[in-house]
Each structure stands twice: as C-alpha cells, then as structure tokens.
Amino acid sequence: MTDRARTVLAGLDGIRSKLEALYKDLHQNPELGLREQRTAKKASDALRSCGYEVTAGIGGTGVIGVLANGDGPVVMARADMDALPVREETGLLYASTVTVTGADGSEQPVMHACGHDVHVTCLIGCAQLMAQAKDAWRGTFVALFQPSEENGDGADAMIEGGLTSRAPRPDVVLAQHVLPYPAGYVGIRPGSFLSAADSLRITVHGRGAHGSMPQAAVDPVVMAAMIVVRLQTIVSRELAATTSAVVTVGSIHAGSGPNVIPDSAVIELNVRTYDDTSRTQVMDAIERIVRAECQASRSPKAPEIERIASFPSTINDEETTRRVAEAFAAHFGGDAHTIDLQTASEDMSEIPKAFGAPFTYWGIGGIDPDRYAEAVRKGTIAEDIPVNHSPTFAPVVQPTLDTGVSAMAVAALAWLGT
Numbered sequence: 001m002t003d004r005a006r007t008v009l010a011g012l013d014g015i016r017s018k019l020e021a022l023y024k025d026l027h028q029n030p031e032l033g034l035r036e037q038r039t040a041k042k043a044s045d046a047l048r049s050c051g052y053e054v055t056a057g058i059g060g061t062g063v064i065g066v067l068a069n070g071d072g073p074v075v076m077a078r079a080d081m082d083a084l085p086v087r088e089e090t091g092l093l094y095a096s097t098v099t100v101t102g103a104d105g106s107e108q109p110v111m112h113a114c115g116h117d118v119h120v121t122c123l124i125g126c127a128q129l130m131a132q133a134k135d136a137w138r139g140t141f142v143a144l145f146q147p148s149e150e151n152g153d154g155a156d157a158m159i160e161g162g163l164t165s166r167a168p169r170p171d172v173v174l175a176q177h178v179l180p181y182p183a184g185y186v187g188i189r190p191g192s193f194l195s196a197a198d199s200l201r202i203t204v205h206g207r208g209a210h211g212s213m214p215q216a217a218v219d220p221v222v223m224a225a226m227i228v229v230r231l232q233t234i235v236s237r238e239l240a241a242t243t244s245a246v247v248t249v250g251s252i253h254a255g256s257g258p259n260v261i262p263d264s265a266v267i268e269l270n271v272r273t274y275d276d277t278s279r280t281q282v283m284d285a286i287e288r289i290v291r292a293e294c295q296a297s298r299s300p301k302a303p304e305i306e307r308i309a310s311f312p313s314t315i316n317d318e319e320t321t322r323r324v325a326e327a328f329a330a331h332f333g334g335d336a337h338t339i340d341l342q343t344a345s346e347d348m349s350e351i352p353k354a355f356g357a358p359f360t361y362w363g364i365g366g367i368d369p370d371r372y373a374e375a376v377r378k379g380t381i382a383e384d385i386p387v388n389h390s391p392t393f394a395p396v397v398q399p400t401l402d403t404g405v406s407a408m409a410v411a412a413l414a415w416l417g418t
Contacts, residue, residue, distance in 0.1 A: 004413050005331055007136040009406055011129045019125045019405070020397050022046075024094040026117035027394075030083030030110045032100065033148030034157065036061040039081045039120060043145045046124045050131035052143065055166050059157030063145040064167050067131055072139025073415040076170035076357075077126065077408055078348055079119035080149035086111040089391040114388045115178035115366060118395050120145060122176070122404030129409055137416035142167055144351070152197075152311045155350035164354050172320055173352040173359035174411045176404060179342070180387045182372040183400045185365030186332050186407050187339025190321040193361055194314035195246075195272040196279050197345035200286065201308050202227070202267040204294055205301035211259035220265035221254045223297045227267060227290055228252070234285045245282055246272040246343055272343050274313055311345035317358035324360050327414040331406065339363050344388065360411075364403050366395025 022042070031039055040061045047054050047065030054065045061081070085102070087109035088095045102108040127143040144167070148154030181187065204227070206220035228249050235245050247269065254265035271286070273279040287305055294303050328336040339362070352359040365372075367385055375384040386392040 002330065002413065004136045005410050008129050008133040008409050008413065011132045012125070012402065012405060015125060015128055016402070019121055019401055022124065023117055023121040023397060023401060026120055027092075027112050028094045028096055030096050030098055030112045030117070031081070032085065032110055033082040033151040033154060034060045035100070036081040036147050040145060040147070043081070043120060043124060047127060047143060050128050052127065052131070058163055058166060059147065059154065059159070059161035061147040062154070062158040062161065062163070064163070065127060065143040066168065067127070067141045069134050069140065070138040072417060073171040074140040074142060074168045075412045075415050076142040076144055076167070076173045077123055077412060078144045078146055078173060078175040078351060079123035080116045080146045080154065080348070081120055082116060082148050082150050082154065083110050084113045084150055084389060085109065086113040086389065086391050088113070090394040092394055111391065113390060113393050114150065115393070115395055116149070118178045118366065118400060118404060119176065121401060122408055125401070125405035126408040126412070129405065130412065137413060139416040140168055141412060141416065142170060146348070146351070149347055152309050152347045155347040159350065159354045163351070169355050170352070170357045172415055173355070173357050174324070174408065175348050175359070175361045176407055177346070177361070177363050178366040178395050178400060178404065179363040180367055180385050180393075181363065181365030182367050182369040183365045183396050183398070184335050184369060184403055185337060186328050186335055186362065186403060187337040188316070188321055188325050188328060188360065188362035189339050189341075190316050190318045192274040192313065192341060193316050193339070194342050194344055194346050195274050196313035197309070197311040198271045198279070198283065198307060199309040200269050200271070201306045202269070202290055203264055203304040204267070204290070205264050205299050205303065206262070206297070207300055208263035209261045211261055214261065217261040218298050218300060219261050220263065221261070223293060223299065224252055224254060224265040224267050226297070227293045230289045230293060231269065231286065234282055234289070238285055239278060239281065243278050244274055244341060245278055247282065247286070268308075272345065274341065279313075311347055312349050314346050314349050314361055316360045320358045321360040323414050324362070324411045327410050328407065331410045362407065364400065364407055366400045368396045
C-alpha cells in the first residue's frame with residue numbers, strides 16, 4: 001500500500017458503520033431507472049456535507065460532485081443507481097418490499113438485484129475519504145452517479161442533459177461492478193471486458209386459417225420455429241471457435257388458441273458480442289436467416305426487424321488498466337486478479353467517450369467467501385451462487401463495501417499525486 005492510499009483509507013474505520021447503514025437503506029428502498037430521486041438526494045446530500053460542488057438533475061436524476069484540490073489530473077469515478085423490476089427473495093432483514101405502478105397499470109416489485117446499491121455506497125465512501133484526506137493528493141476528484149443503466153439510456157440521458165459542459169473534462173474515468181465472486185476479490189483486465197448487447201424484436205407474417213386446414217395457411221409458428229433453430233447455427237457454424245458470442249431467443253409469441261393458425265409471430269432475441277467485427281457479422285446473419293426463412297415459407301409480407309435496445313461493448317484502455325492493475329496488486333496482494341471476459345453489458349463507456357477520455361472498469365466480489373469456497377469444492381457454483389439479476393442476489397455487507405471503497409480510492413490515487 002502506498003503512503004497516500006494508507007493516509008486516505010485510514011479514515012475508513014470512522015465511516016464504516018455509516019456506510020453499512022446507508023447500504024442497507026438503499027437496498028431496502030430501490031428505485032427504477034430515471035426514478036432515482038431518493039437515491040440521487042442521498043448522494044447529493046452526502047457530497048455536499050463534505051465540501052463537494054454538486055450539480056443534480058443531469059439527464060433527469062444524474063448527480064455529479066466536484067472536489068477541486070489544487071493543480072493536477074481530473075479523475076472521474078462513476079456509480080449507477082437504478083434497480084430492477086424483480087421481487088426480492090433473499091430473506092434479508094433489510095430486503096426490499098417496494099412496489100411501483102408499471103406502465104401498464106400493474107403493480108411491479110422493485111429490487112436492487114444487480115448491486116447498484118453497493119456501487120452508490122462505495123462511491124460515497126470513497127468521496128468522503130478523499131475529502132477527509134486532501135493533504136494526501138492533488139488534482140480534482142469527480143463523483144458521478146448515473147441513472148438508468150439497466151435500461152441502457154442513463155449515460156446518454158446525462159450526456160444529452162449537458163454533462164460535458166457541467167463537469168470538468170476527466171483525464172481518466174473509473175467504474176466498478178459487484179459480481180458473483182468471493183467478497184474481497186478484485187478483478188480487472190485490459191481490452192475487452194463486457195460484451196456489447198443488442199436486443200431485437202422480429203415480426204414474421206403468415207396467413208391465418210383454421211387449424212384443420214393448414215393448406216390454406218402460411219404458418220408463422222412453423223416459420224418462427226425454423227428461424228429459432230437456424231439462429232443457433234450462427235455462433236456454432238459462422239464464427240471462429242475463438243470468437244466469443246451469444247445469441248439467445250428469449251421470447252416467442254403467436255396465436256390465441258390451439259385450433260387457429262395465426263397470421264403473425266413475434267420473436268425477441270438478445271445478442272452479445274465483444275467487437276465491432278463479430279457484432280456486424282452476427283447481426284447480418286440474423287437478418288439473412290430471418291429473410292431467407294420467410295421467403296422459403298412463402299411469407300406474404302417481409303419481416304419486420306426492430307432493434308429495441310443496445311449497449312456498447314466495454315473495452316478497457318490498455319495503459320489505464322495497467323496502471324490501475326499495478327495499484328491493485330500493491331494494495332490487495334493476492335486478492336487482485338485478472339478477471340475473465342464477462343457477458344454482461346453496460347452503458348458506462350458512453351460517458352468517457354463523450355469526454356474523449358480513457359477509462360477502465362473492474363469487478364469486485366460480493367459472495368460470502370466460505371459459501372463460495374464450498375461451492376467450488378462441490379462443483380456447484382452454477383447451482384449455489386446467485387448471479388446478478390437473480391431474486392436471491394445479495395452481496396454480503398463486508399468485506400464487499402470495504403473492498404469497493406478501497407478499490408475506487410486506490411485507483412483514483414494512481415493519478416492524483418501530491
């Protein structure tokens with residue numbers, strides 16, 4: 001550990017209990033994307049209380065806090081704030097029971113099933129420690145709290161809300177995510193880290209008829225079934241074995257009864273890729289297959305292919321990542337690792353892209369270490385360790401929070417000299 005990191009992190013003991021209480025409060029009071037008013041106020045109040053210049057309401061609920069501390073680099077650290085429409089099943093004393101009214105008027109449960117409550121808490125903790133130890137560093141520290149990561153539109157909302165004119169241009173942007181690894185683990189990798197994600201809605205058209213008269217119909221259910229099967233050959237037969245990609249059909253809707261052939265079917269699918277070349281190749285293959293199957297089935301109308309959501313790939317800057325990885329190794333020792341490629345996706349990279357700044361993004365563990373070790377011993381990680389977005393995903397409070405606060409501070413101090 002460097003002297004500067006030791007000085008900054010010396011204050012952690014004094015704020016630990018408050019951070020733990022904050023985390024439990026955030027977990028118990030989750031908010032969906034672009035509705036994070038309560039969370040944003042918690043972040044704003046915490047930043048103002050320790051001397052940050054705060055701008056709130058960027059892109060709706062986004063918040064930035066700027067702490068200028070003499071000449072030096074500008075480091076921006078980002079945390080996402082939103083939760084998910086998931087009913088919590090963790091059994092925790094501080095489990096969420098929050099429900100909201102959905103767009104269709106129905107009651108919708110809400111849960112921090114992806115750990116954004118961890119991210120917010122850790123960035124607030126880091127921001128407080130940086131403010132308490134200003135003699136240990138020089139430069140400007142910017143804490144950014146982003147809305148609506150889960151919907152993939154929060155970073156763009158902040159950018160469209162004037163982020164680049166309301167915050168100093170960073171020399172580097174930092175971010176982290178809690179993942180289903182043992183708590184205390186810190187993992188980073190240069191280059192590709194998180195996949196790009198594209199969600200498509202495909203409508204294929206047939207000709208409806210009575211179920212007993214298929215000769216009078218063009219059956220879109222069969223058409224959709226053939227498309228689903230054929231899509232599975234893209235990764236297995238069109239990409240090199242060394243190229244990582246995922247094509248998942250998550251939804252098929254057609255018809256209203258067993259004896260009626262409908263006139264259309266809707267397929268929804270998700271694609272994960274790690275570079276522009278494979279992304280283009282997979283998306284082109286999907287369109288080719290869909291159009292060819294429709295033509296082969298005598299579809300009376302061309303299919304409709306709509307991109308309904310899109311996330312960029314997260315590709316860490318090589319030099320930035322090397323610098324942070326060295327700082328992690330010095331501070332965390334054997335708990336610092338090179339992490340595997342992750343098939344999750346993020347919109348964070350749009351923020352450094354808007355500023356023209358390099359960035360690095362890493363993972364921290366959130367699973368009880370003994371529980372994780374037992375699952376490894378039994379070979380039951382997939383069965384026994386809840387993953388992000390699961391209704392049972394619940395990072396242990398410690399050492400998850402200490403690790404996240406420390407990782408963000410250590411990474412920032414790799415730039416903020418004295």
